[in-house]
Structure formats: structure tokens, C-alpha cells
Amino acid sequence: MIKTRMTELFGCKRPIMLAGMNWVTTPELVASVCNAGGLGILATARCTPEETRKYIREIRSLTDKPFGINQLLILGQVAKDTIDVAVEEKVPVINYTLGKPWFIDRVHAYGGKVIGTTAFVKHALKAEQLGCDAIVVTGAEAAAHGEEATTLVMLPIVASKVKIPIISAGGYSDGRGLAAALALGASAVSMGTRFALTKESIVHEAFKQLCLQGSENDTIVSDKFDGMRGRALKTPVTEKMAKGGFPVADAFRGAYDIKTMLNLNWFQFMGMGFKMMASDEDHPMWVLARQAAGNLRHTKALYNGDTKEGIFFAGQVIGSCSDLPTVAELIDRVMAEAEATIRKNNSMLA
Ligand SMILES: Cc1cc2nc3c(=O)[nH]c(=O)nc-3n(C[C@H](O)[C@H](O)[C@H](O)COP(=O)(O)O)c2cc1C
Structure with missing residues (x-):
């Protein structure tokens, strides 16, 4: 003990x-x-x-x-x-x-x-x-x-x-x-x-299996997944996102989803964005939009096992699991x- x-x-x-x-x-x-x-x-x-x-x-x-x-x-x-x-x-x-x-x-x-x-x-x-x-x-x-x-x-x-x-x-x-x-x-x-x-x-089982097959080098760090520096499982979609620009269409759809999920009106949602700007960590407003975009992809991975579109946050430790x-x-x-x-x-x- x-x-x-x-x-x-x-x-x-x-x-x-x-x-x-x-x-x-x-x-x-x-x-x-x-x-x-x-x-x-x-x-x-x-x-x-x-x-x-x-x-x-x-x-x-x-x-x-x-x-x-x-x-x-x-x-x-x-x-x-x-x-x-x-x-x-x-x-x-x-x-x-x-x-x-x-x-x-x-x-x-x-x-x-x-x-x-x-x-x-x-x-x-x-x-x-x-x-x-x-x-x-x-x-x-x-x-x-x-x-x-x-x-x-x-x-x-x-x-x-x-x-x-x-x-x-x-x-x-x-x-x-x-x-x-x-x-x-x-x-x-x-x-x-x-x-x-x-x-x-x-x-989802599909992502559990991908992680179990992954090595300590099969994660990728980027601020493109949800606007903040984050580590996710390396897949074709996360590699593409890490190289790409701001996902405008996803951000709009995701913003709508988050607003609905948290039962907020657009005014409250924007207020949340301004709060992020004023936070100690100095997250700019667009982080919220990117989070919204990332949110869609997380649920696609976790719930649907969508390996083409979904993002799964995972640590280097997948290599030892x-x-x-x-x-x-x-x-x-x-x-x-x-x-x-x-x-x-x-x-x-x-
Ligand atoms: C799928 C997933 C979702 C996460 N969501 C959150 C979260 O909502 N809040 C938070 O503080 N950390 C979150 N984290 C980070 C964990 O709290 C923790 O810091 C991290 O998993 C520790 O590293 P490890 O994965 O090597 O054990 C998340 C991690 C994963 C894998």
C-alpha cells in the first residue's frame, strides 16, 4: 500500500x-x-x-x-x-x-x-x-x-x-x-x-485500436485542432489539419453546435469569446471558433469512430499501452x- x-x-x-x-x-x-x-x-x-x-x-x-x-x-x-x-x-x-x-x-x-x-x-x-x-x-x-x-x-x-x-x-x-x-x-x-x-x-473501438497500434511517435501537436496547442493521435486528417489554415466552414458549424449544446444565445456565445481574450492565458477570440470546429471532429471520433474526419486527443503514452x-x-x-x-x-x- x-x-x-x-x-x-x-x-x-x-x-x-x-x-x-x-x-x-x-x-x-x-x-x-x-x-x-x-x-x-x-x-x-x-x-x-x-x-x-x-x-x-x-x-x-x-x-x-x-x-x-x-x-x-x-x-x-x-x-x-x-x-x-x-x-x-x-x-x-x-x-x-x-x-x-x-x-x-x-x-x-x-x-x-x-x-x-x-x-x-x-x-x-x-x-x-x-x-x-x-x-x-x-x-x-x-x-x-x-x-x-x-x-x-x-x-x-x-x-x-x-x-x-x-x-x-x-x-x-x-x-x-x-x-x-x-x-x-x-x-x-x-x-x-x-x-x-x-x-x-x-x-469508439476504432480509435481505441488505432491508439493500441500506435507508437510513442504517433501523436502530433498543433494549434489547428481546436485553436490551442494540443496533442492528438496522428492520422491523415490530423496531419492535414496541422499543415492547413483556419477551417472557416467547420468553425461556423461548430460554433452553432457549441452554442446549441450549451444552451446559449449568440450574444452569450460571443461573451464567452471575449472572456477568453481577457483570460490570463491570453487566448484570442478565434480560439473559440477553432474550438468549435474541433468539437465537431472530437465527437465524430469518440462516438462514431470516424477515422477519416475525427480527431482524438491522445498522449505519447499510447506507445506503452x-x-x-x-x-x-x-x-x-x-x-x-x-x-x-x-x-x-x-x-x-x-
Ligand atoms: C480525449 C481527451 C479529452 C480531454 N479533455 C480535457 C478537458 O476537458 N479538460 C482538461 O483539463 N483536460 C483534458 N484532457 C487532458 C487530460 O486532462 C490530461 O491532462 C492528459 O490526458 C494527461 O496526459 P496523458 O494523456 O499522457 O495521461 C483531455 C485528454 C483527452 C485524452
Whole structure:
């Protein structure tokens, strides 16, 4: 058994977090991770407040363990409404990214915890100053949005500068990785791609198989997928998009879809765009339009298995994934490997 500051802080048994993944982290996947001893996080960026409440209650019907939600704060009013619902529902953990949290005191008031996610050392320091209980530090290997610095470089730098527990993300799939993260100063790891490749994950079988066949070199980084630097599975369409220009027609169709999905009028949708412009990360307005365009393609991949048009965010770690275990099998395996690795390394001490 491995006890860390993370397991103590959140009251879970194992130092493993399910990374929030838009579309992928269904209530079933979240609850499976919690029931296997990890910390499951529900991504809510695509959810209306009503859906957020429904999913939170579904998770509670499937597990009595602590869990969390993840929200992108650049979504402005949409993010505010989701966080309000999560606070009303007293969700144990609120995980945010891309923005400044305004809700920390409200979460602490009911005994909840707040985790900031960042890919920059300076933002990790800021999250600690603002009162976060823990931070997720994401390295360049990660699926979806990340920056240049790798996990191996970022983690020890952040660990030497902050006091709050660190959850390391980007590139984890097994127990050797977990043992390494603990050695580098983390209290847990967060896995996205690896959990997307489990039996419980709703990712379409076609994309699961493409990932399993892929090597560590079969992902591609571009800001063309949804306007922000992101890593996706390398396919003919992602390679073409990475070389191409701004997808105007897709952006219009996607903008309409997002507006409808989030139940916004055009005025509110534009407001969200301006909020992004004013955010700390300095995302320009067109990021929203590109996100809208990318959104269409993500659902095509995840739900329809459309390998010609769909985009699937995936990390370099696909190179070390070769099976589709259940969540419980995966977590048990990672823990057993981590314990064996720590024992083996300790035995090297003369
Ligand atoms: C399909 C997919 C969707 C994602 N959506 C989100 C999201 O909505 N919010 C977020 O903060 N991160 C999102 N991520 C990134 C993960 O939270 C996490 O940072 C990343 O998967 C960690 O790296 P790994 O894939 O190497 O484990 C997504 C990742 C994937 C694979």
C-alpha cells in the first residue's frame, strides 16, 4: 500500500487520478476509478448546468467515494454556472484549468478541495498563492492541451517551489511511472490517455485500436485542432489539419453546435469569446471558433469512430499501452508495479 499526501488530502486509497476528459469521463468511468481507489474527475466543459447536476448525482448513485469535476474557466458564464452547481451539490473536489478561480472559499466552506491544473511553473506558484489545496502539473507528453516543458523537467522544478501536494500528469500508464513521479516530488499521478483505453471508456473501438497500434511517435501537436496547442493521435486528417489554415466552414458549424449544446444565445456565445481574450492565458477570440470546429471532429471520433474526419486527443503514452483492461485491473496493476519498483530501488541502497 502506498500512502501519500494526495491520498490523505482527498481520502482516496490510491495515488491515481482520472484526468478530466471532455466527452470521455462519463459518470460510469469516474465512479469506476473511485471504486477502484483512485480519484475520478468528471470533465464538464461540454455540459449545461442541468447535465452537470445530473451527472454529479449519477456518480453519487454509483459510488460513495470522493470524486471531482473539472472545468475550463475560460468558458466564462458557462464555467460560473457549472461551478455554482458543483458547489451547491458539495462536490468534494473542484479541478479547474485555464483561468483564475473565484470560488475557493466557497468550496472550502463545505469542506471541499480545489485543484488547479497548469503547464507552467509560474501558474503553479500562483495556484498555491490563491489557496488551492493541490495542483496538477501537466508535461508536454500529455494528450490535449499542454506546453513545451516535459514532465521530467517540470515536475522537479515545481516540487522544489511549492508546498502543496502535486499531481503529475502527462505520460503515465504504469507503476514505474507512478514510482518515478513519487521520486520526483509528486504525491500522485493523473492519467488521461491510459484511462481512455480501458473497457469502461466510451471511446469508439476504432480509435481505441488505432491508439493500441500506435507508437510513442504517433501523436502530433498543433494549434489547428481546436485553436490551442494540443496533442492528438496522428492520422491523415490530423496531419492535414496541422499543415492547413483556419477551417472557416467547420468553425461556423461548430460554433452553432457549441452554442446549441450549451444552451446559449449568440450574444452569450460571443461573451464567452471575449472572456477568453481577457483570460490570463491570453487566448484570442478565434480560439473559440477553432474550438468549435474541433468539437465537431472530437465527437465524430469518440462516438462514431470516424477515422477519416475525427480527431482524438491522445498522449505519447499510447506507445506503452497494449491492452484494454478494466479500470480496476489497470489500477491494481499500476499499484503492484509501483510497489515492486519502489522495493527494487530501495534494495539498491548499499
Ligand atoms: C480525449 C481527451 C479529452 C480531454 N479533455 C480535457 C478537458 O476537458 N479538460 C482538461 O483539463 N483536460 C483534458 N484532457 C487532458 C487530460 O486532462 C490530461 O491532462 C492528459 O490526458 C494527461 O496526459 P496523458 O494523456 O499522457 O495521461 C483531455 C485528454 C483527452 C485524452
